[in-house]
Amino acid sequence: xxxxxxxxxxxxxxxxxxxxxxxxxxxxxxxxxxxxxxxxxxxxxxxxxxxxxxxxxxxxxxxxxxxxxxxxxxxxxxxxxxxxxxxxxxxxxxxxxxxxxxxxxxxxxxxxxxxxxxxxxxxxxxxxxxxxxxxxxxxxxxxxxxxxxxxxxxxxxxxxxxxxxxxxxxxxxxxxxxxxxxxxxxxxxxxxxxxxxxxxxxxxxxxxxxxxxxxxxxxxxxxxxxxxxxxxxxxxxx
Numbered sequence: 001x002x003x004x005x006x007x008x009x010x011x012x013x014x015x016x017x018x019x020x021x022x023x024x025x026x027x028x029x030x031x032x033x034x035x036x037x038x039x040x041x042x043x044x045x046x047x048x049x050x051x052x053x054x055x056x057x058x059x060x061x062x063x064x065x066x067x068x069x070x071x072x073x074x075x076x077x078x079x080x081x082x083x084x085x086x087x088x089x090x091x092x093x094x095x096x097x098x099x100x101x102x103x104x105x106x107x108x109x110x111x112x113x114x115x116x117x118x119x120x121x122x123x124x125x126x127x128x129x130x131x132x133x134x135x136x137x138x139x140x141x142x143x144x145x146x147x148x149x150x151x152x153x154x155x156x157x158x159x160x161x162x163x164x165x166x167x168x169x170x171x172x173x174x175x176x177x178x179x180x181x182x183x184x185x186x187x188x189x190x191x192x193x194x195x196x197x198x199x200x201x202x203x204x205x206x207x208x209x210x211x212x213x214x215x216x217x218x219x220x221x222x223x224x225x226x227x228x229x230x231x232x233x234x235x236x237x238x
Contacts, residue, residue: 008071040076062124084142113146115191121158134162135169164207204238
């Protein structure tokens with residue numbers, strides 16, 4: 001049955017409410033008794049969906065933690081469902097006053113897992129592919145590992161772009177641009193540097209600045225984002 005599925009079949013197999021997605025339709029399906037996730041391309045995004053499936057396949061071959069690619073259809077694919085908490089929720093909880101002590105340990109572990117995932121992804125693609133939209137919302141904190149999701153924005157380029165995006169996301173979460181948020185962003189960078197054996201801090205200001213401007217375009221506080229982008233772009237290192 002799975003070999004002959006259509007998108008209409010996936011819709012009939014849907015379980016529960018769809019996931020939030022601005023660009024595609026993403027929802028759980030019951031595939032032969034197993035809960036999986038279907039991703040169906042939005043208008044004009046068929047090539048992006050096909051590209052993401054290929055990247056998932058290569059990630060699995062090289063041991064990068066991503067959902068298991070199970071089935072490719074025209075303009076859609078099915079992957080395994082990953083149990084766990086969204087990494088952005090874990091990150092936010094670590095800055096709540098009531099759990100700050102526990103949060104210190106959790107943040108240290110989260111920073112290491114983010115750096116490890118990005119390094120393994122970049123290494124798998126010879127540091128020639130950017131995962132794209134590299135923000136904490138696109139990671140699942142699964143038991144014993146961090147799993148990268150939503151890889152459709154992956155493209156050829158400088159891997160430093162991913163570090164800039166995750167740092168921009170971290171420092172621009174509310175409360176914005178605090179010392180603690182900068183410290184955590186730099187912790188991710190330091191753990192990545194431990195693996196790549198190269199100092200990348202001097203390359204980051206431009207990348208972080210670009211990411212702040214980009215993400216600011218989707219937010220009501222874009223003026224503040226732009227102000228910080230200007231400020232950070234003048235730094236010698238992040």
